[in-house]
Amino acid sequence: MKLVMKFGGTSLADAECMCRCAALVKSRAGRDRVAVVASAMDGVTEELLALAEAAASGGHGVPDAHLAALRRRHEQAAQALGEPGLLAPLLDRLERLAEGIEAVAELTPRSRDAVLSFGERLSTALLHRALAGAGVASRAFTGQEAGLVTDGRFGDAEPLVELSLYQAAETLGPAIAAGETPVVTGFIAATQHGVVTTLGRGGSDYTATLVGAALKADEIWIWSDVDGLMSADPRIVSGARRLDRISFPEAVEMAQFGAKAMHPRALEPAAERGIPVRMKNTFNPEGQGTLIVNEAAPAPGEIARSIHLLRDTGLITVTGAAMIGRVGTAARLFQTLSEHGINIRMISQSVSEAAITVAVTGAQLEAARAALEVGLLRTGAARHVLVEEDVAIIAVVGSGLRGTPGVAARLFGAVARKRVNVIAIAQGSSELSVSFAVARAAGPEIVRALHEELIGA
Amino acid sequence: MKLLLVGYGVVGQALARLLEAERAALYARHAFSPSLVGVIDSRGAAADPRGLDVAALHEAKRSHGTVGALPIYGLGDLDPIELIVESEAQVLVEATPTSVAAPGPSIARLKAAFRSGKHAVCVNKGPLAVALPALLELARHNQVEFRFSGTVGGGTPMLNFAQECARGDHVTAVRAVLNGTTNFILWRMALEGETFHAALAEAMRLGYAERDPSADVDGIDTATKLVILANGVLRRACAIGDVSITGIRGVTREQVERARASRHVIKLVAEIDHGLSVAPREVPADSPLNVPANLNALSLELRTGGDVTLVGRGAGGPETATAVLRDLIDIWHSIGSTP
Numbered sequence: 001m002k003l004v005m006k007f008g009g010t011s012l013a014d015a016e017c018m019c020r021c022a023a024l025v026k027s028r029a030g031r032d033r034v035a036v037v038a039s040a041m042d043g044v045t046e047e048l049l050a051l052a053e054a055a056a057s058g059g060h061g062v063p064d065a066h067l068a069a070l071r072r073r074h075e076q077a078a079q080a081l082g083e084p085g086l087l088a089p090l091l092d093r094l095e096r097l098a099e100g101i102e103a104v105a106e107l108t109p110r111s112r113d114a115v116l117s118f119g120e121r122l123s124t125a126l127l128h129r130a131l132a133g134a135g136v137a138s139r140a141f142t143g144q145e146a147g148l149v150t151d152g153r154f155g156d157a158e159p160l161v162e163l164s165l166y167q168a169a170e171t172l173g174p175a176i177a178a179g180e181t182p183v184v185t186g187f188i189a190a191t192q193h194g195v196v197t198t199l200g201r202g203g204s205d206y207t208a209t210l211v212g213a214a215l216k217a218d219e220i221w222i223w224s225d226v227d228g229l230m231s232a233d234p235r236i237v238s239g240a241r242r243l244d245r246i247s248f249p250e251a252v253e254m255a256q257f258g259a260k261a262m263h264p265r266a267l268e269p270a271a272e273r274g275i276p277v278r279m280k281n282t283f284n285p286e287g288q289g290t291l292i293v294n295e296a297a298p299a300p301g302e303i304a305r306s307i308h309l310l311r312d313t314g315l316i317t318v319t320g321a322a323m324i325g326r327v328g329t330a331a332r333l334f335q336t337l338s339e340h341g342i343n344i345r346m347i348s349q350s351v352s353e354a355a356i357t358v359a360v361t362g363a364q365l366e367a368a369r370a371a372l373e374v375g376l377l378r379t380g381a382a383r384h385v386l387v388e389e390d391v392a393i394i395a396v397v398g399s400g401l402r403g404t405p406g407v408a409a410r411l412f413g414a415v416a417r418k419r420v421n422v423i424a425i426a427q428g429s430s431e432l433s434v435s436f437a438v439a440r441a442a443g444p445e446i447v448r449a450l451h452e453e454l455i456g457a
Numbered sequence: 458m459k460l461l462l463v464g465y466g467v468v469g470q471a472l473a474r475l476l477e478a479e480r481a482a483l484y485a486r487h488a489f490s491p492s493l494v495g496v497i498d499s500r501g502a503a504a505d506p507r508g509l510d511v512a513a514l515h516e517a518k519r520s521h522g523t524v525g526a527l528p529i530y531g532l533g534d535l536d537p538i539e540l541i542v543e544s545e546a547q548v549l550v551e552a553t554p555t556s557v558a559a560p561g562p563s564i565a566r567l568k569a570a571f572r573s574g575k576h577a578v579c580v581n582k583g584p585l586a587v588a589l590p591a592l593l594e595l596a597r598h599n600q601v602e603f604r605f606s607g608t609v610g611g612g613t614p615m616l617n618f619a620q621e622c623a624r625g626d627h628v629t630a631v632r633a634v635l636n637g638t639t640n641f642i643l644w645r646m647a648l649e650g651e652t653f654h655a656a657l658a659e660a661m662r663l664g665y666a667e668r669d670p671s672a673d674v675d676g677i678d679t680a681t682k683l684v685i686l687a688n689g690v691l692r693r694a695c696a697i698g699d700v701s702i703t704g705i706r707g708v709t710r711e712q713v714e715r716a717r718a719s720r721h722v723i724k725l726v727a728e729i730d731h732g733l734s735v736a737p738r739e740v741p742a743d744s745p746l747n748v749p750a751n752l753n754a755l756s757l758e759l760r761t762g763g764d765v766t767l768v769g770r771g772a773g774g775p776e777t778a779t780a781v782l783r784d785l786i787d788i789w790h791s792i793g794s795t796p
Binding site: 149 | 694
């Protein structure tokens with residue numbers, strides 16, 4: 001079996017964690033062929049970002065504090081792994097880079113990516129050392145060395161997928177065939193001219209699925225500190241259970257919920273080639289985790305896989321007689337919000353066209369209100385911009401929703417029995433999920449009620 | 458249009474001669490005046506931004522074995538990748554001999570051309586056999602043209618023909634004879650009752666087969682062309698590893714006889730339907746694929762248009778050079794028409 005194992009930041013938080021990961025690789029490296037992808041150590045990317053920004057804004061000793069923290073953390077780990085000087089060259093290069101940014105007092109997206117890339121380079125060097133300590137013959141690659149090529153959109157670079165897959169197969173394939181375990185830096189790659197880029201959304205998971213696709217892996221294992229995807233947040237629903245097996249489209253629907261879900265972009269290389277992705281917990285390696293596959297038919301009678309809650313949202317409703325039958329109102333609304341960098345979480349408009357409701361995160365609610373007032377009220381395109389704070393959005397996900405008559409009745413029946421008012425509803429035509437808004441305070445209670453009704457206590 | 462030519466063997470020299478011979482006609486018909494600003498061969502290079510003199514290039518190659526020996530414009534052993542990136546040429550012509558086993562250097566040159574904003578014409582099948590989707594993607598990313606019509610059918614425009622057929626219709630199956638050498642051998646076996654080895658010897662005597670004929674007789678060359686067809690025309694991303702390949706070494710006189718008895722002939726057939734395969738197969742004697750000597754034939758089954766076939770000579774230096782010229786004119790028109 002050919003496996004790709006990707007370790008997240010919490011799984012690589014310190015030397016002890018690294019050794020645990022190395023042992024996990026070793027346990028498979030004997031019988032299977034394994035390629036490893038490493039994230040930066042937990043919190044390091046944030047620290048690097050702070051370092052870059054402090055350096056660009058003139059320093060005053062702040063960059064030194066960040067550098068010292070980064071040095072301490074990584075040198076401790078190197079020491080614990082028995083090679084104290086391991087990271088000195090990398091850390092020195094990082095320091096020179098920070099000095100350069102401080103000297104020009106400017107942080108471009110390109111130099112930000114250069115700084116961020118050190119997180120994965122450092123962790124990969126440490127994991128490589130830990131693997132050697134565990135007796136696993138391994139070889140370290142940066143994303144660039146592995147052959148991953150992207151466009152030049154720094155901070156959110158798009159891979160040239162065919163080229164990256166071809167080159168990664170050329171570089172990693174022979175290593176694996178020779179019995180070595182390649183360790184690849186997640187998240188980072190390079191342009192065709194060799195300038196370091198970062199993959200942005202999807203990050204290291206994206207690297208893992210690209211490497212998996214290049215090597216035609218049998219499975220891609222995403223290791224983190226959770227047991228897999230859950231049917232609900234266990235802090236809300238005590239009876240929440242681990243999802244054994246879901247489909248790629250369902251995983252895409254769940255991507256917005258929970259920090260450990262995979263970004264749809266990262267799922268794509270695996271989904272297109274039908275390579276199963278398994279999400280596992282390094283702190284509970286015996287657990288089966290969640291398997292994401294092409295086909296995961298719902299069990300007989302199974303309607304929903306999972307119930308999710310977005311606590312901190314607000315609704316904005318735009319109304320006005322002028323909107324009715326007028327072509328382009330919605331376009332203007334979305335245009336206005338996008339110009340202000342506001343992300344729309346949910347959209348709802350009835351066929352009467354008398355009102356459009358959008359949901360945005362609480363933090364962007366006031367900015368959205370201001371933008372729409374200027375963009376729509378002043379121009380007469382709409383009459384009112386109504387804001388509803390303290391709203392929660394509940395999403396019900398599962399392929400069993402599709403084509404099952406009476407699902408909506410059961411779903412909203414359960415909400416009605418709790419005497420809670422549904423403020424807005426949205427359902428995509430894929431029918432893989434239904435989202436609706438309720439008062440924030442009622443959110444957890446409704447999640448519990450729906451879990452009981454649709455999934456089982 | 459300024460050209461950088463890599464490979465100064467049979468095809469490269471034929472191209473240089475053809476560009477000279479057609480100079481007036483190309484200008485009259487297409488307002489196209491190509492000039493060779495650089496030539497790289499395996500041992501050296503020559504460059505002149507005003508255009509190199511073809512007669513002098515030939516002389517240097519003939520007497521010293523490399524264009525690097527050209528007086529004044531000859532260059533010692535420079536890194537070809539650097540030369541490609543730095544060159545003021547607008548188009549790279551990759552005319553090195555095909556090597557499926559080691560396509561790396563050729564791929565590196567094409568990548569260097571693309572990333573420095575140059576269009577490319579390639580007649581080396583090696584890079585296309587293993588990395589065509591990647592190269593097409595990289596050319597698209599850099600907004601440059603990538604043409605390789607000389608790789609299939611040589612001078613016979615088989616890829617363009619197939620592309621035209623596929624436009625507005627669906628290619629449901631492809632069956633083709635894509636290798637002249639093996640077709641000649643099988644044709645001789647049927648015509649003269651020769652054994653495989655006798656027919657191969659005759660092919661070598663006539664210069665149809667190379668001294669090491671394995672790429673031809675083992676089906677590798679045919680499979681490579683099939684991969685190019687599948688990627689370039691059917692938009693099916695694949696590489697040579699995806700083709701099931703059987704050569705013609707195992708074809709016996711008895712099999713050829715038996716086929717003849719039922720009015721069939723044995724051909725090395727490249728086929729795309731559900732999968733990709735290259736193997737000796739019996740085809741009816743009246744099939745359009747039953748072409749004599751070293752000819753090639755490409756048959757497409759179209760959902761609406763029915764069966765269509767193109768027959769022509771598949772290889773040869775001058776023939777392949779015309780294919781390169783065709784690609785260059787194409788690029789010339791396409792860059793001329795973009796605002």
